[in-house]
Every structure is written in C-alpha cells, then in structure tokens.
Amino acid sequence: MPDLEPPPETAFDQYAEIKHPDIFPKALELLKHFLTDKSIPWVPNGTKDDVDLSTYQPDPPLPAPVCRGIGTFPKELTAEQILPVIHQLACRKYWDERYKHGFPSLRYSRKLVRFYAVQKGVGEGWFAIVAPRDFTGYSGHVKEVGEDGITRYYYLQTSAEFDDVPEVNGIVRGQTSLAGWVLEEGVEGVKCTYIVKFDPKGSIPGYLLEAVVKETPLCIARVRSFIEKKGLVPYVNMHDEFPGELRQEFLKNTAGEEAKFHDAEFQFVFSWFGAPGSFNIHFDDQWGSGVKIAAEEGTEGEDFELTKERGKVTVLVKDAAKDKKLRISVARA
Structure with missing residues (x-):
C-alpha cells in the first residue's frame, strides 16, 4: 500500500479518545526508572561532542541495548525554549540523521498526540541493506517536581498499535518502548538526558545496529548545535495554561x-x-x-x-x- 498521509485538519477539531490509557503513563514510569535507579549497570561508551554515552543490556538480552546520553545546554536557555526544537518535526529532520518524515495524526490534549514517523533505510532497491522503519504511538509532555525538589520536563514517545494505522509495504514496523528526553534547569545550565529503548524488528546487520545504539544519544549535541546556529524557533510554552x-x-x-x-x-x-x-x-x-x-x-x-x-x-x-x-x-x- 502507499505511504501513509497526514490527516485532514478537521481531524483536530476535537480531542480524540485514548485507546490505550495505560501505555503512555507506563512509558513515563520506565523513563523515570532508567533516570533514577542507581542499581542499573550502565556501561560507559565514551564521551563525544560533550555528551556522555552509555548502554544497558539486561538479562535476558534485548534486541538492542538501552542507550543513554547525558549532556548540557547553556544556562542562558530554558527548558521551554529547548523543547520545541526537540518535538517540532520541521526541526527534527535537521538534528536526527535517520528521520525521514512524520506527522501527528490525532490530538488527545494540549500535551499528548498520536504520532507517525518513518526512519530512513540504508541503500535502495537491490542494494538495500536495511529497510526503512516506521513507528506509531503516543507522544507527549509532562512537567513534574520530583521528591528531590528538582523540576523536570519530560518529553517522550512510545509505540502502540492502531487499527487505522496499517503497516506499509516495504517498511518494517518498529517498536519503541521509550524514546525519552528529560530536561532539568540548574545554575550551570540545562541538564539533558536522552534514553531510548527500542526493538527495530526485521533484519539489521549487527555492526549497523551497534552504530545506531551508539549514535542515537548524540541527538543531544545536534539539538544544541541547531540552537547555536539557528537560534530559537517560535513557540508557546508547553506547560502554560492558555485560553481555549x-x-x-x-x-x-x-x-x-x-x-x-x-x-x-x-x-x-x-x-x-x-x-x-x-x-x-x-x-x-x-x-x-x-x-x-x-x-x-x-x-x-x-x-x-x-x-x-x-x-x-x-x-x-x-x-x-x-x-x-x-x-x-x-x-x-
């Protein structure tokens, strides 16, 4: 079947009913677990572009290890200024080398949408090494003050199945348990943690999967570079109330x-x-x-x-x- 297309604007004239009310909260809890559980044996993977890289492979092993990056944005910035560069898809194509295209397909609230996104494959036609992957699920924002008194801004995506988002010929439907960003404002700048747990499904050569796992958290550095070179993009504070x-x-x-x-x-x-x-x-x-x-x-x-x-x-x-x-x-x- 042909590629999936964005819905008409009328699809956003009312908030949709959430088909899987437990999936996004569970993904948020998983993100908090990876963020705070000191018993997780993260394996350091070096530092690149001022981002500390690490992975975690539980037992039994996952198809791909959980990957994590930790970096910092300049103290002149706020979390609300950084978030739109992360979640706006027009920006993502410039900081995520594997991103091809995507769109929100339903809105559930000011802070929660259903998303669809396609990641590029490697090679084309007879020379294809890896087929493109697509993902669909929930994407949303949460702002909370933790038990430690620190205010954290969470932005995360997690996969879900929908009858009206069918698989596309030539594209492998991947599964993302978690792709989560955490921003914490401090006197030294905005600390950013990016954690991804995913199953690419299908076939991917081991050396390419290893490269993906290692490079994915470097999106922190690319978002930082985007802001340094392009400045801030227009936005409405995600966590402010607004009329309507x-x-x-x-x-x-x-x-x-x-x-x-x-x-x-x-x-x-x-x-x-x-x-x-x-x-x-x-x-x-x-x-x-x-x-x-x-x-x-x-x-x-x-x-x-x-x-x-x-x-x-x-x-x-x-x-x-x-x-x-x-x-x-x-x-x-």
Missing part, C-alpha cells in the same frame, strides 16, 4: 521541505478554539522588531488583540472569539 482548546501547533519550513539547514526558515502556526484570556507566542529576541504576524483565521480587533514586544507576541482573546476557530502564524520578517 488547541487544534494544531507546528512549524512550517518556508524555504521548502527539502531546504538545506542553512536556508531553513521556520513559520510557527498556532490554531485553537477561542476562549477569553491571553497567552504569549515567544520567538528569538534577536529578531528584534523583525517579526511578521498574520491572523489566518479569526479577525484581529474583533476576536483578539495582538501586542508585540521584543521576543514575544501577547494574544488577548476576546469574548467574541468564544468557540471560534482561530489561527495565527508568526515568522521572521
């Missing part, structure tokens, strides 16, 4: 999907059902006043007011906008 019910939030690469990293330009699109109140759309303050804001659904002045300051746009939603579909885009001018 979110429909979609995504980055669009206005230079084209195939644009090289140097040429990439990102437009932030935020769409929701209105309710009176206010929220902020943030962007890199290095843009200064060079920001372009467009009301794509709803009427500025009637449904909402926009106030632009350095590094943010405040959206004040009026009573007239209650339950209306609203959509705003923000880009560098």
Whole structure:
C-alpha cells in the first residue's frame, strides 16, 4: 500500500479518545526508572561532542541495548525554549540523521498526540541493506517536581498499535518502548538526558545496529548545535495554561521541505478554539522588531488583540472569539 498521509485538519477539531490509557503513563514510569535507579549497570561508551554515552543490556538480552546520553545546554536557555526544537518535526529532520518524515495524526490534549514517523533505510532497491522503519504511538509532555525538589520536563514517545494505522509495504514496523528526553534547569545550565529503548524488528546487520545504539544519544549535541546556529524557533510554552482548546501547533519550513539547514526558515502556526484570556507566542529576541504576524483565521480587533514586544507576541482573546476557530502564524520578517 502507499505511504501513509497526514490527516485532514478537521481531524483536530476535537480531542480524540485514548485507546490505550495505560501505555503512555507506563512509558513515563520506565523513563523515570532508567533516570533514577542507581542499581542499573550502565556501561560507559565514551564521551563525544560533550555528551556522555552509555548502554544497558539486561538479562535476558534485548534486541538492542538501552542507550543513554547525558549532556548540557547553556544556562542562558530554558527548558521551554529547548523543547520545541526537540518535538517540532520541521526541526527534527535537521538534528536526527535517520528521520525521514512524520506527522501527528490525532490530538488527545494540549500535551499528548498520536504520532507517525518513518526512519530512513540504508541503500535502495537491490542494494538495500536495511529497510526503512516506521513507528506509531503516543507522544507527549509532562512537567513534574520530583521528591528531590528538582523540576523536570519530560518529553517522550512510545509505540502502540492502531487499527487505522496499517503497516506499509516495504517498511518494517518498529517498536519503541521509550524514546525519552528529560530536561532539568540548574545554575550551570540545562541538564539533558536522552534514553531510548527500542526493538527495530526485521533484519539489521549487527555492526549497523551497534552504530545506531551508539549514535542515537548524540541527538543531544545536534539539538544544541541547531540552537547555536539557528537560534530559537517560535513557540508557546508547553506547560502554560492558555485560553481555549488547541487544534494544531507546528512549524512550517518556508524555504521548502527539502531546504538545506542553512536556508531553513521556520513559520510557527498556532490554531485553537477561542476562549477569553491571553497567552504569549515567544520567538528569538534577536529578531528584534523583525517579526511578521498574520491572523489566518479569526479577525484581529474583533476576536483578539495582538501586542508585540521584543521576543514575544501577547494574544488577548476576546469574548467574541468564544468557540471560534482561530489561527495565527508568526515568522521572521
């Protein structure tokens, strides 16, 4: 069958029912276990690009060892500023070398979606060494204060099966128990831990699987490099309350999907059902006043007011906008 396609925008007009209510919470508990259990015998795998690498292979062994990376982002950054570069798919193609394409297919809440993603294979046609892999499941954010008093921002993905997400010919359906990021703000910077437990399924030569396990946590360094070279991308704080019910939030690469990293330009699109109140759309303050804001659904002045300051746009939603579909885009001018 042909590749799976993104759903129509109307798929996000209401929050969907969660078919597997236990899967995401269990993945979060697994992430916390790997993060805090001091008895796990992690095997050091060296340091590269300022990321400490390690693996853990339990007994009986898994198809691929659990891999972990630990690194730091500059103290000038916050977790909320880093998160959109991690979870926005338009950014991911530039920091994840194996990522091919993907999209959210359902929304369950402000912080939880169903995702579909395809990883590149190795070689093509008769020369294919490894078939592409695809993954589907739940992707979401959690912010918690731990028993140690530390505030942690969790972003994780975990696989699940859905009748309406069939397997695709020529692509192997992989299984990810956990692909989890943990951000902790501190005086020395933002500590980042990235832990992945997955089963690639199908056939992969051992030397390639070993390379994947070792290289995967280096995504920390690539996200850091993305921010250093491109600056911050526009975003709404993931863990702030905002008026209304979110429909979609995504980055669009206005230079084209195939644009090289140097040429990439990102437009932030935020769409929701209105309710009176206010929220902020943030962007890199290095843009200064060079920001372009467009009301794509709803009427500025009637449904909402926009106030632009350095590094943010405040959206004040009026009573007239209650339950209306609203959509705003923000880009560098």
